[in-house]
Amino acid sequence: MLRLKNQYNFMRPIQMVDLIAQYQSIKEAVNASVLQTIESGAFINGPAVQNFKASLESYLDVKHVIPCANGTDALQIALMALGLQPGDEVIVPAFTYVATAEVIALLRLKPIMVDVDPNTFNITAAIVKAALSPKTKAVVPVHLFGQSVDMQPLIELSEKHGFYLVEDNAQAIGADYIFDNGRRQKTGTLGHVGCTSFYPSKNLGAFGDGGALFTNDTDLAATLKKIASHGQSKRYYHDCIGVNSRLDSVQAAILDIKLKKLDHYAQARQSLANYYYQNLADITALTLPKVQPNSTHVYHQFTLKVSGGQRDALQQFLKEQGVPSMIYYPVPLQAQKAFLGLGNTLGLELPVTEQLCKEVLSLPMHTEMAADQSQYICDTIRAFFG
Ligand SMILES: *Cc1c(COP(=O)(O)O)cnc(C)c1O
Numbered sequence: 001m002l003r004l005k006n007q008y009n010f011m012r013p014i015q016m017v018d019l020i021a022q023y024q025s026i027k028e029a030v031n032a033s034v035l036q037t038i039e040s041g042a043f044i045n046g047p048a049v050q051n052f053k054a055s056l057e058s059y060l061d062v063k064h065v066i067p068c069a070n071g072t073d074a075l076q077i078a079l080m081a082l083g084l085q086p087g088d089e090v091i092v093p094a095f096t097y098v099a100t101a102e103v104i105a106l107l108r109l110k111p112i113m114v115d116v117d118p119n120t121f122n123i124t125a126a127i128v129k130a131a132l133s134p135k136t137k138a139v140v141p142v143h144l145f146g147q148s149v150d151m152q153p154l155i156e157l158s159e160k161h162g163f164y165l166v167e168d169n170a171q172a173i174g175a176d177y178i179f180d181n182g183r184r185q186k187t188g189t190l191g192h193v194g195c196t197s198f199y200p201s202k203n204l205g206a207f208g209d210g211g212a213l214f215t216n217d218t219d220l221a222a223t224l225k226k227i228a229s230h231g232q233s234k235r236y237y238h239d240c241i242g243v244n245s246r247l248d249s250v251q252a253a254i255l256d257i258k259l260k261k262l263d264h265y266a267q268a269r270q271s272l273a274n275y276y277y278q279n280l281a282d283i284t285a286l287t288l289p290k291v292q293p294n295s296t297h298v299y300h301q302f303t304l305k306v307s308g309g310q311r312d313a314l315q316q317f318l319k320e321q322g323v324p325s326m327i328y329y330p331v332p333l334q335a336q337k338a339f340l341g342l343g344n345t346l347g348l349e350l351p352v353t354e355q356l357c358k359e360v361l362s363l364p365m366h367t368e369m370a371a372d373q374s375q376y377i378c379d380t381i382r383a384f385f386g
Contacts, residue, residue, distance in 0.1 A: 011372050014364050016324045017201040021368035022265075026257060033253040044246060048253040055259050056212065062189040064221035066213040067247035068228050071170045071197025074211040076103040077245060078166045078193045079138065081223040084109055088137040090166075093123045094333045094353040096142045100168050101333050110135070111342070113334045115350040119290045121145060121303070125153035131348070132157075138164040143172035143187045145303050145328075145362075146203065146269075148295035151177050151190045158191075165191030169214075171300035173204050174262050178294045187295075188214050193224065198247075198255055203269070203300050204262055206251040268367040269299040272374060276302055276363060279378035283385050285310060301328055301362040311361055317384045323377050326362045 023030065037048050049067055056065045068074050079090070086108040092101045094113035104111040114131045117124050121144045128139055139158065141149040149167075158165050169188030173196050176184040188194030196202075198210030213224050226233055231242030247255075258265075273289075280286055287305040291297045306314055311327075318325050332353040333339055364377060 011370070011376060014323055014369075014373050014377065015366070016326055016362075016364050017366045018368045019200055019205070019366075022366070023207075025368070026261070029257050030254055033257055034250055037249050037253040040249075043249050046249040046252075048249040048256065049247055052247075052252040052256040052259070053212075055256055056214075059259060059262070060186045060189050060214060062186070062194075062214045063216045063218065064214065064224075066215075066221060066224045066228060067252065068211045068213060068245040069247065070209040070245075071168075071195060071199065071202075071211040072099040072103060073228075073243065073245040074195035074197070074213050075099060075140070075166070075168060076106065077224055077227050077243065078195055078213055079103060079107055079109065080227050080242075081193070081220060082138060082164050082166075084137050087135065089133060089135040091123075091128055091131050091136060091139040091163075092333075093140075093142050093144070094350050095121060095329065095356055096144060096168070096333065097170070097329065098333065098336065098338075099170075100140055100142055101339065104140075105339070105342070109137075111333075111339070111344050112136070113332075113339075113344055113350065114348070115352045116144075116356070118352045118356070120147060120149075120292055121356065122147065122149045123154075124150060125157050128154065129157060132161060132163075136161065136163050138166055140166045140168050141191065142168040142170075143175060143295075145289065146172050146175055146298040146300035147289075147292065148172060148175050148177040148187045148190075150292065150294055151187075152179055152294070155190065164193075167191040167194040169194045170197040170199075170202060172298055173202070174266050175298045176296045178296070180294075189216065192217060193220060198251065203265065203298055204255065204258055206255050208248070208251055210247045210251045210255065211245075212247070265367045266296075266298045268369075269365060270297070272365060272369050273297070273299045273302050275374050276378065279375075280304075280381060283382065285385060286381075299365055301326075302365045303328065303360050303362045305356070305359040306361055307359065309358075311359055314381070314384050315361060318380060321380045321383075323380050324364055327357075327360060328362050329360075330357055332357055 194214040231240040
C-alpha cells in the first residue's frame with residue numbers, strides 16, 4: 001500500500017548527507033577537542049595535526065601521510081612531485097569529479113580521458129592499456145562512489161610500462177582492495193601515491209576543507225611534504241617551486257575524533273545500502289550498484305542506473321515527495337566546456353560514460369538515516385514505478 005509524505009509527518013526532513021545529526025552524536029568530544037586546540041594557540045601544524053597524521057598512518061597501514069588543504073591540492077601536489085614534463089600524458093576516467101582532470105590541465109600536462117566499466121563506474125587495466133602511448137607518464141584511478149578500482153592488474157600494467165599510479169581516494173577512504181590471494185590493503189595505499197579529501201560530505205569529513213596524501217615511498221614523501229610547504233627543505237630555504245597547502249589544526253583535531261568512528265560509519269552506510277538492495281532489487285527499471293569481489297564498498301554514494309529515459313522524471317517525483325537525490329555526474333568530462341578542443345580522448349568514443357551521465361541517480365546516503373526515512377525513500381521510489 002502506498003503511504004506518501006503526509007503519512008510520515010513524524011519524520012525529520014531527509015537529506016543527501018546529514019552532517020548535523022552526525023555532529024550531535026560526537027558533539028562533546030569534538031567541542032572539547034576544538035576548544036583545547038584553540039586554547040593551545042597552535043593553529044598551524046600543531047600537535048593536533050601530528051596526532052591525526054600518526055592516527056591515519058596507522059589506520060591505513062601506510063608509512064607516510066602528508067596532510068594538506070584539500071583533495072584538489074593533494075592531486076596537484078602528487079603530480080608536481082613526479083617530475084612530469086609539459087605535454088606528458090596522464091590517463092583519467094571521463095566519469096569523475098572535475099578536480100581529477102583539472103589539476104592535470106593546470107600543470108600543462110595532457111589529460112587523456114578514458115571510459116569506465118558500466119558495472120563499477122571505474123577504469124580497468126584493459127581500458128587503460130588501450131589508451132597507453134609512449135607519452136603516458138601517470139594514470140589516476142578514481143575509486144568512485146566508495147569502491148576500489150581493480151588495482152592488481154593495473155599495478156602489473158604500471159610495472160610493465162613504467163607509469164605512475166596516483167590514486168584519487170577522495171570517495172573511498174576506509175575501503176579495502178582484496179588481492180587474488182585474499183590479502184587486503186586500504187585504497188589510496190596501493191599506487192605510488194594516494195590522494196584524499198576531507199570535504200565535509202566525504203566519508204571522513206572535516207568541518208571545512210582538508211586533504212591528505214599517502215605513500216610508502218620515503219623519498220617521495222619528503223618531496224610531497226616539501227612541495228606542500230613552498231618547496232622548503234628547512235625554514236626559508238626553498239629547493240623547488242611549491243604551494244602553500246596545510247591542514248588546519250582545528251580540522252585535524254576534529255578528524256582525529258571522526259577517524260576513530262570511520263569503520264562504524266562505513267557499517268552504517270553499508271546497512272543503509274543493504275536496505276536499499278532488499279527493497280529496490282525487484283524494480284526492473286533500476287540497476288543497483290554492483291559490489292565486486294576484489295573490493296569492499298564504503299558507499300560514498302549509492303548510485304542507481306535508471307533505464308528507459310525515466311531518470312529525470314523519477315528525480316522530479318522524488319523531489320516533489322521530499323526525497324533529495326543527486327546526479328553524479330551529469331556531463332562527461334571531455335564534454336565540459338573547460339576541456340573542449342583539447343582533443344584528449346584520443347578520438348575514442350566514450351559510450352559508457354555518455355550513457356551513465358544520462359542514467360545515474362544517487363540516493364540519500366549518510367550515517368544517521370532513520371528507519372522511517374529509508375522506508376519512505378523506498379516506498380516513494382516504488383510508488384513512481386507503480
Ligand atoms: C571531492 C573530490 C575531489 C576534490 O576534493 P576537494 O577537497 O573538494 O578539493 C577530488 N576527486 C574526487 C573524486 C572527489 O570526489
